[in-house]
Amino acid sequence: MPKPVLHRLVESLEVRAPLDAADRAAILSLPHDVRILRTGAFLTRAGQNQSCCWLLTEGVACRHKIVADGGRQIVGLHLPGSLLDFQAPVVGSSDDNVQALTVVEAACIPVAAFEATTAARPSLLRALLAEAMVEASIFREWIANIGRRDARTRLAHLLCELALRQQMTGLTREAGSFHLPMTQEQIADVLGLTAVHVNRTLQLLEAGGLIRRAKRRVLILDWLGLQQAGDFRPAYLHLPERRLESAA
Amino acid sequence: MPKPVLHRLVESLEVRAPLDAADRAAILSLPHDVRILRTGAFLTRAGQNQSCCWLLTEGVACRHKIVADGGRQIVGLHLPGSLLDFQAPVVGSSDDNVQALTVVEAACIPVAAFEATTAARPSLLRALLAEAMVEASIFREWIANIGRRDARTRLAHLLCELALRQQMTGLTREAGSFHLPMTQEQIADVLGLTAVHVNRTLQLLEAGGLIRRAKRRVLILDWLGLQQAGDFRPAYLHLPERRLESAA
DNA sequence: CGCAGGATTGATTGCATTCAACGACCGTGG
DNA sequence: CCACGGTCGTTGAATGCAATCAATCCTGCG
Numbered sequence: 001m002p003k004p005v006l007h008r009l010v011e012s013l014e015v016r017a018p019l020d021a022a023d024r025a026a027i028l029s030l031p032h033d034v035r036i037l038r039t040g041a042f043l044t045r046a047g048q049n050q051s052c053c054w055l056l057t058e059g060v061a062c063r064h065k066i067v068a069d070g071g072r073q074i075v076g077l078h079l080p081g082s083l084l085d086f087q088a089p090v091v092g093s094s095d096d097n098v099q100a101l102t103v104v105e106a107a108c109i110p111v112a113a114f115e116a117t118t119a120a121r122p123s124l125l126r127a128l129l130a131e132a133m134v135e136a137s138i139f140r141e142w143i144a145n146i147g148r149r150d151a152r153t154r155l156a157h158l159l160c161e162l163a164l165r166q167q168m169t170g171l172t173r174e175a176g177s178f179h180l181p182m183t184q185e186q187i188a189d190v191l192g193l194t195a196v197h198v199n200r201t202l203q204l205l206e207a208g209g210l211i212r213r214a215k216r217r218v219l220i221l222d223w224l225g226l227q228q229a230g231d232f233r234p235a236y237l238h239l240p241e242r243r244l245e246s247a248a
Numbered sequence: 249m250p251k252p253v254l255h256r257l258v259e260s261l262e263v264r265a266p267l268d269a270a271d272r273a274a275i276l277s278l279p280h281d282v283r284i285l286r287t288g289a290f291l292t293r294a295g296q297n298q299s300c301c302w303l304l305t306e307g308v309a310c311r312h313k314i315v316a317d318g319g320r321q322i323v324g325l326h327l328p329g330s331l332l333d334f335q336a337p338v339v340g341s342s343d344d345n346v347q348a349l350t351v352v353e354a355a356c357i358p359v360a361a362f363e364a365t366t367a368a369r370p371s372l373l374r375a376l377l378a379e380a381m382v383e384a385s386i387f388r389e390w391i392a393n394i395g396r397r398d399a400r401t402r403l404a405h406l407l408c409e410l411a412l413r414q415q416m417t418g419l420t421r422e423a424g425s426f427h428l429p430m431t432q433e434q435i436a437d438v439l440g441l442t443a444v445h446v447n448r449t450l451q452l453l454e455a456g457g458l459i460r461r462a463k464r465r466v467l468i469l470d471w472l473g474l475q476q477a478g479d480f481r482p483a484y485l486h487l488p489e490r491r492l493e494s495a496a
Numbered sequence: 497c498g499c500a501g502g503a504t505t506g507a508t509t510g511c512a513t514t515c516a517a518c519g520a521c522c523g524t525g526g
Numbered sequence: 527c528c529a530c531g532g533t534c535g536t537t538g539a540a541t542g543c544a545a546t547c548a549a550t551c552c553t554g555c556g
Binding site (some may be wrong): 016017047063065067068071072073075076087090091092094095096119120121122125126128129130132133134135136137139140141142143144146147148149153191192231233235236238 | 264265295311313315316317319320321323324335338339340342343344367368369370373374376377378380381382383384385387388389390391392394395396397401439440479481483484486
Binding site for chain 4 (some may be wrong): 497507508517519523526
């Protein structure tokens with residue numbers, strides 16, 4: 001019998017904060033509704049008050065904003081295990097969009113129910129707080145990445161981050177290679193570049209012997225070199241040391 | 249008799265989440281130690297494990313990162329009422345620095361004590377979670393600002409944000425004018441620009457009749473125009489509506 | 497097969513950087 | 527009181543990285 005999809009939430013919360021049996025049970029008994037969304041589908045839209053929040057269980061989604069001149073900026077990437085927009089009752093509707101980059105499996109959980117089970121359960125709140133703070137740390141690193149690094153460094157940094165984060169969610173089969181589920185235009189929207197320049201910069205990394213590309217896969221030929229090229233130090237991801245070591 | 253400095257924390261938490269008398273009392277009885285730090289002093293340094301966390305009560309501080317080529321990126325601004333690095337026990341040491349931009353008054357609170365009083369107090373945890381999520385929302389807006397807007401728009405956006413945030417903390421006496429406690433180089437490090445270009449862009453905004461500058465003060469001549477120039481929509485700050493209205 | 501979205505390449509443009517010098521302001525010390 | 531040094535702000539000229547515009551090549555897919 002397959003594990004229930006909500007188990008993914010238990011796993012991702014337990015990475016950084018301890019939960020007891022009651023907490024786990026509370027999560028697993030949350031009412032929910034598993035849905036498959038196709039590439040491009042919106043999970044949330046800016047300004048809309050969500051009556052349910054999403055637990056991403058398979059696939060990749062991005063969070064993005066549209067600026068005045070029509071440009072788009074992707075401000076975050078969601079991998080399986082991440083919980084989206086559960087804060088609605090606390091801070092109101094979110095002001096950005098979440099859209100599936102691949103086919104996505106997600107559990108739709110009524111926020112009211114979610115609120116009810118977390119409200120009086122300190123260890124769950126602490127786990128959510130920990131998740132939120134790690135996410136914030138990633139946002140800060142992205143600010144530095146976009147604000148102060150050149151295109152080559154930015155891209156190398158992103159590749160390192162994705163490689164590690166995917167590895168943590170158990171998405172990668174072979175080590176050193178990972179799935180890059182984005183078009184070059186979407187990568188550009190993550191990095192604050194244009195698709196054309198992303199293309200050239202990918203070729204640059206490839207010419208430097210750091211990576212090789214095949215379809216939508218990236219093979220990392222020189223993990224250490226890519227980290228250096230990307231000024232990548234994984235501390236900001238706040239991964240448990242145990243896992244970090246095995247990545248090296 | 250002056251209000252105790254910790255009252256600032258109660259106030260800032262209550263902006264978005266309700267606290268009961270016991271919560272307030274718990275905060276106010278936190279052990280702490282008020283300190284005055286001079287401009288440029290570090291409140292925290294990357295990689296150092298903090299045994300105490302800071303509540304900023306007066307002044308402005310910035311959070312910044314240094315990238316490989318020596319460039320600096322300011323990834324966040326802290327105004328009075330913000331609580332820094334209380335998460336140490338949960339996610340480990342932070343990986344960026346916090347430095348005073350002005351003379352700063354801050355309360356140093358032992359993290360152990362802070363942990364102890366919040367650990368079993370759901371409403372406090374929820375308030376902290378709300379704060380963290382608003383902060384994350386600001387980070388996302390900064391990513392979009394730096395990644396996809398040109399210098400003029402970026403700068404106008406920052407000015408709008410600072411004007412509103414300062415107003416919320418009750419820092420501004422006269423409406424439409426606020427203190428900009430940063431050198432142009434520091435502004436550049438916020439926006440991912442150079443000091444030279446910030447200078448020219450400030451002049452551009454001034455020439456456009458949107459602002460006027462005097463020493464380290466900015467007078468907003470055309471609030472609506474500045475918002476438009478900066479593609480600024482304050483939703484991401486998640487201010488209570490009541491306060492937002494009075495700002496207009 | 498033909499279509500459509502994505503990737504690639506080339507040529508050109510432009511915004512922001514860099515380098516450099518000068519000016520204004522301010523606190524300090526002679 | 528004024529000379530001095532240092533930081534910050536301002537301006538000009540030249541450079542460069544990435545954007546833009548445009549065309550072509552792939553490749554998966556109906």
